[in-house]
Amino acid sequence: MRRRAEQDWQAGAAAMLAAWPEPAALLDRQGRLLAINEAGRALLAVALPTRPGDDIRAWFPLAEQPGFLAAIAHGSGRMPLTMSPPLAAPRVTEVVLQPLEQNALLLRLGAEAPQGREERLALLGRMAGGVAHDFNNLLAIVMGASAAAAAAADAMERGRELTAIDAAAERGAALVRQLLAFSRQQVLAPxxxxxxxxxxxxxxxxxxxxxxxxxxxxxxxxxxxxxxxxxxxxxxxxxxxxxxxxxxxxxxxxxxxxxxxxxxxxxxxxxxxxxxxxxxxxxxxxxxxxxxxxxxxxxxxxxxxxxxxxxxxxxxxxxxxxxxxxxxxxxxxxxxxxxxxxxxxxxxxxxxEMQAAEAPQARPPAAPATILLAEDEPALLRLASQALGLGGHTVLSAADGYTAIEMIEAGARPELLVSDVSMPGMDGVALARAARAICPGLPVLLLSGYAAAALGVDMAAEGWHFLAKPCHGEALREAVAAALAKPG
The missing domain is CATH 3.30.565.10 (Histidine kinase-like ATPase, C-terminal domain)
Structure with a gap:
C-alpha cells in the first residue's frame, strides 16, 4: 500500500510539474533534483545539471548557495538569486521553495512580483471565463441534441441531432487544441x-x-x-x-x-x-x-x-x-x-529535401486479436471496447492500470495493450512497462490528448505506438491495425 501511495503521489507530482506554466522542479530535502519541467530546461543551459539525482546548487553562484541551502533546510522560502553561467544571459531570478508531500520540495524559478501575478491571474480569470462560456454552450448543444435524439420520431430526425452532437464535440476538441498549442502540447499531424x-x-x-x-x-x-x-x-x-x-x-x-x-x-x-x-x-x-x-x-x-x-x-x-x-x-x-x-x-x-511521392496504400483490416484495453473513464472504456469489437477483436476491459496488470498476472495473454496515458495511480506509461516485463515484446498503443512529445517518453525507443485523443472508432481500429502489423 505504501509503495502504491508513493507511485500515486509521483504520478500526480509529475503531472503537476508538466502543467506548471513557469520554470519549476521537484527536489528532495538534500537539494537533489527529482524532476524538472520543460520550461525549467528551457531556462537553464545544457551545461547545468538537470538529471535526476543532480545537486542543483551548481545552478547558483557559490556566494548565494548558503542562503539557498538554509531555505532547503527550513523547507520553504523566497529569495532573489542569480542564475549561474553558462546561461546566455545570467539574471537575478526570484526563487520560491514550497513543501510538498513525500518529503519533497517544489522549486519555482522566475516567480513574478505580486503585481505581475495579480495581472496574470486577472487575465487567466478572463480566459477561464471565456473558455467556460464556450464549453457550457457546447454542453448545452450536446445535452439538448441528445434529449431530442432520444425523443425523435424517425431515423432522419435522430440523425440530424446526432450530427449536431458530433459537430459540438469537434468544436470542443478544437478549443482544447488551442489551449494546448500555446503550451506546446498540441497534437500535431505534420x-x-x-x-x-x-x-x-x-x-x-x-x-x-x-x-x-x-x-x-x-x-x-x-x-x-x-x-x-x-x-x-x-x-x-x-x-x-x-x-x-x-x-x-x-x-x-x-x-x-x-x-x-x-x-x-x-x-x-x-x-x-x-x-x-x-x-x-x-x-x-x-x-x-x-x-x-x-x-x-x-x-x-x-x-x-x-x-x-x-x-x-x-x-x-x-x-x-x-x-x-x-x-x-x-x-x-x-x-x-x-x-x-x-x-x-x-x-x-x-x-x-524533395522526396519521391508515394501513392497512399490502404491498410487492410487487422486480423481479429485479443486486446487488453485500459481506460479509467467508464463511458470511454465502453465506447472504445465497442469500436474494437466492431473490428472483430476480443476486448479485455480494465478500469485502471492496476486492474490491467492483475489480469496479466492472472494469466491473460493479450496480443496488444491499448491504454490511456493519464490514469490515476499507475498511468499508461508505467502500465506499458510493467506489462512488457511480464510479456516481453507485447505491442503497445497509447492514447492521450497531449502530444506524444509532451509525455516525456521516447515512443520510438520504447517501440510503442501513439494515437491522439479524441478520436473516432475508425481511427482507433486503424491505429490498432498498425500496431499489430508493426509491433515496434
Missing amino acids: RILPLNDAVAAIGTLLPRLLGTAITLELALEEPGRLVLADPTQLDQVIINLVANARDAIQGSGKGGLIRLATGRRVVLGADSEDGLPPGRYASIIVEDDGPGIPPALMAKIFEPFFTTRIDQGGTGLGLATVQGIIAQSGGHILAESPPGGGTRFTILLPRQ
Missing part, C-alpha cells in the same frame, strides 16, 4: 508540404477576413521549398498573424497593406544576430504598414495571457499559440517593429 502551395491556398481565403479597406499582397519566392508541418495548424498561424495585422491597421483609423510572402534563410553559425541555430530555413513573412508595436511591449508579445486588448475580449493566447505551434514544429518566429511604423513577423521552418 507532413511534407510545398510551402508556396500552402501559403497560396490560405491566401485565397484571407481577403474575406480583411474587408475592402485593407489590401493583401502575396509574394511567393521561387523556387518553392518544402517544410514539415501540420497544414491545419500552419493555416491557424497565418490567419492569426494576418488578423493581428488587420486589427493594428484598423486601430489607426485608415486603410493599409498586409504583405504575405515566402522566402529562405541560411544560418551558418549559432552566434547569428537572432540567436538562431545553424540550418537552412524556409520562411513565411507577415508584415503590415500599421502603427507598429512600441518597444516597451515588444518583449512581452509572446507571453501567454499578455494582451493590450482586454476591453475588446483579448485573452493573450493568440501569439502564444502561434509561438507554441511553430516551436513544436521545430521552427522559430521573429518579430520586428522599426521606429517608422509597421510590424513584421518572420516564421522560419527547417527546409526539407
Whole structure:
C-alpha cells in the first residue's frame, strides 16, 4: 500500500510539474533534483545539471548557495538569486521553495512580483471565463441534441441531432487544441508540404477576413521549398498573424497593406544576430504598414495571457499559440517593429529535401486479436471496447492500470495493450512497462490528448505506438491495425 501511495503521489507530482506554466522542479530535502519541467530546461543551459539525482546548487553562484541551502533546510522560502553561467544571459531570478508531500520540495524559478501575478491571474480569470462560456454552450448543444435524439420520431430526425452532437464535440476538441498549442502540447499531424502551395491556398481565403479597406499582397519566392508541418495548424498561424495585422491597421483609423510572402534563410553559425541555430530555413513573412508595436511591449508579445486588448475580449493566447505551434514544429518566429511604423513577423521552418511521392496504400483490416484495453473513464472504456469489437477483436476491459496488470498476472495473454496515458495511480506509461516485463515484446498503443512529445517518453525507443485523443472508432481500429502489423 505504501509503495502504491508513493507511485500515486509521483504520478500526480509529475503531472503537476508538466502543467506548471513557469520554470519549476521537484527536489528532495538534500537539494537533489527529482524532476524538472520543460520550461525549467528551457531556462537553464545544457551545461547545468538537470538529471535526476543532480545537486542543483551548481545552478547558483557559490556566494548565494548558503542562503539557498538554509531555505532547503527550513523547507520553504523566497529569495532573489542569480542564475549561474553558462546561461546566455545570467539574471537575478526570484526563487520560491514550497513543501510538498513525500518529503519533497517544489522549486519555482522566475516567480513574478505580486503585481505581475495579480495581472496574470486577472487575465487567466478572463480566459477561464471565456473558455467556460464556450464549453457550457457546447454542453448545452450536446445535452439538448441528445434529449431530442432520444425523443425523435424517425431515423432522419435522430440523425440530424446526432450530427449536431458530433459537430459540438469537434468544436470542443478544437478549443482544447488551442489551449494546448500555446503550451506546446498540441497534437500535431505534420507532413511534407510545398510551402508556396500552402501559403497560396490560405491566401485565397484571407481577403474575406480583411474587408475592402485593407489590401493583401502575396509574394511567393521561387523556387518553392518544402517544410514539415501540420497544414491545419500552419493555416491557424497565418490567419492569426494576418488578423493581428488587420486589427493594428484598423486601430489607426485608415486603410493599409498586409504583405504575405515566402522566402529562405541560411544560418551558418549559432552566434547569428537572432540567436538562431545553424540550418537552412524556409520562411513565411507577415508584415503590415500599421502603427507598429512600441518597444516597451515588444518583449512581452509572446507571453501567454499578455494582451493590450482586454476591453475588446483579448485573452493573450493568440501569439502564444502561434509561438507554441511553430516551436513544436521545430521552427522559430521573429518579430520586428522599426521606429517608422509597421510590424513584421518572420516564421522560419527547417527546409526539407524533395522526396519521391508515394501513392497512399490502404491498410487492410487487422486480423481479429485479443486486446487488453485500459481506460479509467467508464463511458470511454465502453465506447472504445465497442469500436474494437466492431473490428472483430476480443476486448479485455480494465478500469485502471492496476486492474490491467492483475489480469496479466492472472494469466491473460493479450496480443496488444491499448491504454490511456493519464490514469490515476499507475498511468499508461508505467502500465506499458510493467506489462512488457511480464510479456516481453507485447505491442503497445497509447492514447492521450497531449502530444506524444509532451509525455516525456521516447515512443520510438520504447517501440510503442501513439494515437491522439479524441478520436473516432475508425481511427482507433486503424491505429490498432498498425500496431499489430508493426509491433515496434
